[in-house]
Amino acid sequence: MALLDKLSEDLKTAMKSGDKVRVETVRLLRGQLKDFRINQQHEPSAEEEVGVLVSAAKKRREAIEAYTKAGRQDLAEKEAAELAVISEYLPKGLTQEEIVAIIAAAIKEVGATGAGEVGKVMGKIMS
Known part of the structure; x- marks a missing residue:
């Protein structure tokens, strides 16, 4: 199953369960993948899909750091929740x-x- 299809299925499931953070994050990821497809004028490869996810995760980590430094723990927690959702779609890394x-x-x-x-x-x- 392609990542975009999996995200669409997960979006439906999240909407039914009322998980607002997951709905927002999955919608954002779907949008980023669709933007990539439009800008590059081809379907993203598996590596390109992972690149989009890695970029989204990196933005969340940077936002968490910035919000923590600014004393905005509420926003840092929101970004951390989004990062957790994004991490579910990233391939697992190697152990030490x-x-x-x-x-x-x-x-x-x-x-x-x-x-x-x-x-x-x-x-x-x-x-």
């Missing part, structure tokens, strides 16, 4: 253990022995 395992495997495969071979290891990891 998974990252260490990937790096260790790349070091072993490349046969790196020192800091001078970081480029080789990074090349292997990124491929």
